[in-house]
Amino acid sequence: MQPVRRFQFDAAILFSDILVIPHALGRRVSFVAGEGPRLEPIIRSADVAKVAKQVDKSVLAPIYETIALVKPELPASVCFLGFCGAPWTVATYMIAGEGTPDQAPARLFAYREPTAFQALIDILVEASTEYLTAQLVAGVDAVQIFDTWAGVLPPAEFERWSIEPTNKIISGVRRNVPKARIIGFPRGAGTMLERYVDRLALNAVGLDWAIDRGFACERIQSRMPVQGNLDPLALLAGGEALDRETDAVLEAFGSNPFIFNLGHGILPETPVENVERMLKRIRGG
Helix, strand or coil: CHHHHHHCCCEEECCCCCCHHHHHCCCCEEEECCCEEEECCCCCHHHHCCCCCCCCHHHHHHHHHHHHHHHHHCCCCCEEEEEEECHHHHHHHHHHCCCCCCCHHHHHHHHHCHHHHHHHHHHHHHHHHHHHHHHHHHCCCEEEEEECCHHHCCHHHHHHHHHHHHHHHHHHHHHHCCCCCEEEEECCCHHHHHHHHHHCCCCEEECCCCCCHHHHHHHHCCCCCEEEEECHHHHHHCHHHHHHHHHHHHHHHCCCCEEEEECCCCCCCCCHHHHHHHHHHHCCC
């Protein structure tokens, strides 16, 4: 609520780390100060069999309780967003036990043990479908599926491990909540984003900061609303560089259905005054 009250944002995101799903599936999850998450790594196919097939509802219950508490506090004009990590991205952390630069452990596992990896993805599809459905029932207005590591996959694997699982989640959520509004975000997809949009029944798609804006405007925004794509480092830098990048995003996308946002998450060290500067420029202040 604090940033919504301070900056009058048009949407509020209920943030709960994407690793709550592995946690709810019985995997041990911890966080190391200054380094990030640590999980029990999945080293061999036998380890996949140890992953619970269904989520522990008690682990996720506080998230739904929070939605029910926050929803009445939001102005009617503010969209309330829920989200989850896409199965591929969540699986990369479960395989490696931590974040890695290129997600090589998960990519190798998928090549060497495709049957076991598919079994893990299938578990995550079911868990994510249940999770997003419950968020919508609890009161969020729309949900977003974050595939942060989609961009490390070559085309055939992108189809199998990013598009197909996401498609199953969308279909499952809509069976439960027919009018569910869903945003997809395959970071780093590049030109494969066109295939992603073609295959998935999305209401909008997120754009990372590296995508060519001309391509995105012509081939993506002509089909559906887009969200993005200011470089988080531009927001961190501030000053004239921030002004230039903000203007460039607005010029590229502002004439068609568009949600101004960052091209990924905000960096913790970002000065508040830079956020204020950006918002003033967007709003023409």
